[in-house]
Structures are given as structure tokens and as C-alpha cells.
Amino acid sequence: MTRLDAGPEEVEAPAACDGPRALLLTSRDVPLGGVRGMEVHRALPQRDLPMIGAWCFLDRFGPQVARMRVEPHPHIGLQTVTWPFVGEVRHRDTVGSDVLVARGALNLMTSGAGIAHSEYSTGEDAVALDALQLWITLPDARRHGPQAFERHENLPEVTISSPNGEDAGEATVVMGPFGGAESPATVHTPLAGVEVRIAAGASARLPLEPAWEYGLLGVFGDVRVHAHRDAAASALDLAPHDLLYLGIHRSHIDVVAGPEGATVFLLGGEPFADEIVMWWNFVGRSHDEIVAARDEWEADSPRFGHVVGHGSERIPAPPLPHVRLTPRRRRV
Numbered sequence: 001m002t003r004l005d006a007g008p009e010e011v012e013a014p015a016a017c018d019g020p021r022a023l024l025l026t027s028r029d030v031p032l033g034g035v036r037g038m039e040v041h042r043a044l045p046q047r048d049l050p051m052i053g054a055w056c057f058l059d060r061f062g063p064q065v066a067r068m069r070v071e072p073h074p075h076i077g078l079q080t081v082t083w084p085f086v087g088e089v090r091h092r093d094t095v096g097s098d099v100l101v102a103r104g105a106l107n108l109m110t111s112g113a114g115i116a117h118s119e120y121s122t123g124e125d126a127v128a129l130d131a132l133q134l135w136i137t138l139p140d141a142r143r144h145g146p147q148a149f150e151r152h153e154n155l156p157e158v159t160i161s162s163p164n165g166e167d168a169g170e171a172t173v174v175m176g177p178f179g180g181a182e183s184p185a186t187v188h189t190p191l192a193g194v195e196v197r198i199a200a201g202a203s204a205r206l207p208l209e210p211a212w213e214y215g216l217l218g219v220f221g222d223v224r225v226h227a228h229r230d231a232a233a234s235a236l237d238l239a240p241h242d243l244l245y246l247g248i249h250r251s252h253i254d255v256v257a258g259p260e261g262a263t264v265f266l267l268g269g270e271p272f273a274d275e276i277v278m279w280w281n282f283v284g285r286s287h288d289e290i291v292a293a294r295d296e297w298e299a300d301s302p303r304f305g306h307v308v309g310h311g312s313e314r315i316p317a318p319p320l321p322h323v324r325l326t327p328r329r330r331r332v
Contacts, residue, residue: 016330020248023244023247025043025243026242027041027043029042040059042058044134051328052214052215053213053268054272055134058133060217062085062128063130064130066129072118074114074116074297074304075109075111075282076113076289078283080108082132083131084101084132085130085132085219087130088100090121091118092310093147093308094115094116094304096308100122101119105151106174108185110186112146113144114296114305117307132217136188136189137283140274143283152183155174158179158180161205163205163254168198168204169198169257173192176190190270191267191268192267192268194265196266198255198261201257202257203257207251207252208250209268210249210251213245213268213269214247215268216244216266218240219240219263222258224236224255225244227246238255246268277289279320287325294320
């Protein structure tokens with residue numbers, strides 16, 4: 001997915017991730033107009049919370065009926081994680097990939113120093129679409145490396161138990177480790193991404209790594225989350241598109257589904273050590289890095305390659321703001 005809301009960031013001292021949180025955040029709507037006519041709900045980055053672990057971006061495009069036409073566009077310094085719920089999207093990129101993104105399959109693209117890709121819905125008419133797309137910030141050891149693409153169709157499934165040990169649902173381990181299983185997808189920093197499906201009315205206890213920070217995204221159905229350390233405190237209601245930031249130093253979180261059951265997406269990871277500069281589709285460490293990447297994309301540099309099956313069509317980079325880009329900083 002390409003961003004259309006690129007802009008400068010403010011400079012201020014970052015807050016430390018030093019304990020549990022129960023911060024409920026609302027996704028903002030980002031309309032992608034023109035022939036795409038896409039409706040996007042953006043949960044990350046937030047003004048007060050730019051990242052959870054190395055996860056720096058979280059969009060849900062859908063549920064909707066739309067015709068997706070995202071022309072070739074560039075990325076640097078990140079991995080894209082595409083996780084569909086409904087519909088098929090054709091992914092093409094500059095390492096020669098030409099695949100259909102569909103339910104049950106993880107598509108993972110690693111930009112390294114630079115990559116470009118396109119995303120089209122199948123056919124010429126509007127179709128039902130619903131998916132998550134997330135970005136992972138690459139560490140220094142990998143962000144200047146080569147481009148790569150992976151597809152994984154056989155991901156681990158884990159049974160979720162209630163606090164009393166009864167079966168409460170199941171989870172698909174999309175990225176990283178969870179509940180004794182581990183995704184085969186390549187990661188470059190400690191993190192996890194998990195789709196959790198909870199049975200109607202059930203209470204599910206999700207195991208967490210205490211050294212990591214976590215967030216919980218509502219996907220389908222309503223859930224109540226017992227996120228406060230005080231057992232007597234009220235649970236929080238999590239609706240679809242809401243993101244609940246859980247902070248760090250938790251061994252588990254209890255989630256109760258409504259009468260129709262629920263699906264949530266858990267994302268977490270070791271707090272990311274570096275500050276990042278994020279603008280448009282680029283994740284770097286400085287203003288100058290971003291400027292150089294933009295200039296090379298506009299010059300049709302070999303750095304990004306050519307997307308298989310496309311001609312000269314491409315998304316031009318937006319103009320840079322008239323200020324220096326600065327790191328995104330946590331405020332909570």
C-alpha cells in the first residue's frame with residue numbers, strides 16, 4: 001500500500017516504554033480516491049504512538065467493495081506484511097513476483113535498500129476486499145540489503161485456552177513466535193503478529209512475552225479486554241478498527257468475545273532501539289536519506305528496479321515539506 005498523507009514530524013523528547021498500558025486508540029480514515037476509491041482505516045502510526053516493537057504502520061483496507069489499482073510505488077527500509085480476509089489482490093514487484101494475495105496466505109516483501117511493487121484487485125469491476133497491511137522497520141543490519149519476497153501458505157495454528165484451561169478459540173501465527181509455535185516467515189528483529197479467533201462468549205488468555213510491548217487490533221466482532229493490572233478495574237471494549245496499546249511487562253492478556261465470536265490481531269515485539277524518520281513509503285534514519293530515496297525514485301533509478309508486467313506507469317512521489325524531516329517519537 002502507498003501512503004497519501006506524508007508530512008513532517010515534530011521534534012520532542014521521546015517517552016519511555018516502561019510498563020503496562022491500557023491506551024485505546026481509534027483508527028483514522030484515509031480515503032484513497034480516484035479510480036481506486038479505497039476506504040482505509042489507519043491504526044499505526046498514531047500521533048502519540050509511532051511504533052509497537054518494529055511495527056510502524058497498520059492499515060486495514062475494507063471491508064468494502066472496490067476496484068483497487070495501486071500502481072508501482074517504492075519502499076525503503078521496511079518489510080510489508082499483507083494478510084487478507086476477503087478477496088484477492090494481484091501483487092507484482094521488482095524481484096519478479098507475480099502472485100495472487102488471498103485468504104490464508106502470508107505475503108511478505110522485504111525492501112532492503114529499495115523495491116517497488118503494485119497491487120491490483122482481480123478483474124475490471126469492483127470486488128469485495130478486506131485485508132491488513134503492516135510495515136515492519138528493518139534494523140541497520142538488513143535495511144541496506146537486497147530485495148526479497150516470500151509467500152507462506154502453511155502457517156502454524158495454535159489452540160487458545162481460557163483462564164480455566166478450556167478451549168476458547170484458535171490462532172494463526174503469521175509472524176514470529178506465539179504460544180509455542182513459530183511462523184516460517186523471515187524476521188530481522190524480535191516480533192510477533194497473530195490472528196486470534198475467539199469462540200462466541202468465550203474468554204481467551206493470550207500468552208505474551210514480558211520483555212515485549214504489544215497492541216491488540218479489533219477485526220471482527222466486539223470484545224472486552226481485561227487490560228488493567230487491578231483485577232477490580234473495568235474491562236475495555238474493543239471494537240473493529242480500534243487499537244489497544246498494552247505496553248510492556250505483561251505475561252498474558254485476557255480477551256472475552258461477544259455472543260457472535262470475535263477476531264483480533266495481536267502485534268508485538270521488542271521495543272525498537274533506533275529512532276526512525278518515516279515519510280511517504282520510506283523508512284529511514286535521517287532527512288537526507290529520505291531526500292535521496294525520493295530523488296532516485298523520481299529519476300527512475302535502478303535502485304528500485306522495474307515492476308514485472310508494467311510499462312511506464314508509476315506513482316510519483318509527493319513534494320517534500322519545507323522543513324527538515326525529524327524522527328517519530330513516542331509520547332506514551
